[in-house]
Amino acid sequence: MPIEPLPSTGISKVLGLCEILDDHQGKEDVYRLAQDLHMPFGELLLVIKGAEMLGMVETPGGDAVLTPLGKRALESSMNEKKALLRQAMLKLKVFQHVLKLLENAQENEVPAEVILEELAVLLPQEQPRQLFTTLLNWGRYGEIFGYSRDTDQFYLQKPEKTP
Amino acid sequence: MPAIIELEHITKIYPRPEGESQILADVSLEVMDGEVLAVVGPSGCGKSTLLRIIHGLIPPSAGVVRFAGRAQDGINLSCGMVFQSFALLPWLTVEQNVMVGLEARGLDDETCRKRAMKYIDKVGLDGNEEAYPRELSGGMKQRVGLARALAVEPKVLLMDEPFSALDALTSINLREELIDLWGDPALPVDTIVIVTHLIEEAVELADRIVVLASNPGRIVESIKVELPRPRERKSPEFSALVDRVFSLIV
Known part of the structure; x- marks a missing residue:
């Protein structure tokens, strides 16, 4: 299966979409949703695509439908929600690829430039910088990997225990 | 009450x-x-x-x-404030932004750090500790604002149009999470005063x-x-109240 690019959207929007669908008994026409939300249709499509890739929404025949996983995420605590999304992200090839890269790197760190080059090679039709930003934002939310602007290094996330 | x-x-x-x-x-x-x-x-x-x-x-x-x-x-130190414009310091990371209010209250470094990490976790920001505000979406920036306000462990949380600068989907998500935090018995804050021009948000x-x-x-x-x-x-009672306000x- 080819590597699919991540749509340029955020996890908060994906979760907000799930909330809205839940308000509509789990299902709504995509056009009507865009009108209700006063949101550009193209932007909403990116959110729906993101939610679909994470398994939280399905899109049969012009509708957006909340999946059991999406419903479960809404009912979960913050940390459970993050764990669910982490698992969903790790099913995506682009995350698997970057994760492998980091696992095999010395001290599990690689320069951001390497990730950008990898993305450009893997997905030549996409804007690597935009994809990098989405990958980083999703990966940070899922606590899969982190990035330090100070060192310009991508690194494997080691979740810190909090009291 | x-x-x-x-x-x-x-x-x-x-x-x-x-x-x-x-x-x-x-x-x-x-x-x-x-x-x-x-x-x-x-x-x-x-x-x-x-x-x-x-x-x-x-x-x-x-x-x-x-x-x-x-x-x-x-200034009432028992209150924490969340601003519409996030009011983050762009040269500081997420963790440092959350620690700012704590350092100002004279807490030692270790306590500041532990407290910051606790509230970064509570608002779903863990993984973003090293990020600078410009790397974050509006929703994530407001989570930092919320973590910073909660980290001082206020009795009352004051929120000035906290979701007005966000898109509809992000603000719905954050409103849900705010109510979850308000209901969390582990947090000292139990009273919220929120200013908004969005009637649906108030209801x-x-x-x-x-x-x-x-x-x-x-x-x-x-x-x-x-x-x-x-x-x-989407309930008729909700809509009726929105209409009344x-x-x-x-």
Whole structure:
């Protein structure tokens, strides 16, 4: 299966979409949703695509439908929600690829430039910088990997225990 | 439920070259311990000014603010504030932004760091500790604002149009998460005062809605919201209440 690019959207929007669908008994026409939300249709499509890739929404025949996983995420605590999304992200090839890269790197760190080059090679039709930003934002939310602007290094996330 | 905050005959007047401008006129209000109170009203009705007077950031021209029965003088350290514009320091990371308010209260480095990490976790920001504000979406920036306000472990959380700068989907998500945090018994904050011009937001979040009129700002009605939580945004009762509040504002 080819590597699919991540749509340029955020996890908060994906979760907000799930909330809205839940308000509509789990299902709504995509056009009507865009009108209700006063949101550009193209932007909403990116959110729906993101939610679909994470398994939280399905899109049969012009509708957006909340999946059991999406419903479960809404009912979960913050940390459970993050764990669910982490698992969903790790099913995506682009995350698997970057994760492998980091696992095999010395001290599990690689320069951001390497990730950008990898993305450009893997997905030549996409804007690597935009994809990098989405990958980083999703990966940070899922606590899969982190990035330090100070060192310009991508690194494997080691979740810190909090009291 | 006792009152945690009491405003007695609050008036605020600003001097202007063309004469005095009265922002608030004789506002008396009680905020009950443990409630979510929304203050709604048209632009310029003084709702943000009222919030800053509650926090002690600006003094009233006349009237008294009491907190837990005591007259307030200066900034109330039992309150945390969340701003519409996020008010983050761009040269600091997420973790450092959350620690700023703690350092200002004289806590040692280790306590500051532990406390910051606890609230970064609570608002779902873990993984972003090293990020700078410019790397974050609006929703994530406001999570930092929320973590910073919660980290000082306030009794009362004051929120000034916290979701107005966000898109509809992000703000729905954050509103849900705010109510989850408010219901979290592990957090010291149990009272929220939120200023908003979005009536749906007020009906979704609040136990009580205070409606202000403008020129000058004054209370026209206080409405108890008795809809069960979680609120059904599409229910006829929800819509009826939105309509009622709307009719008081226009």
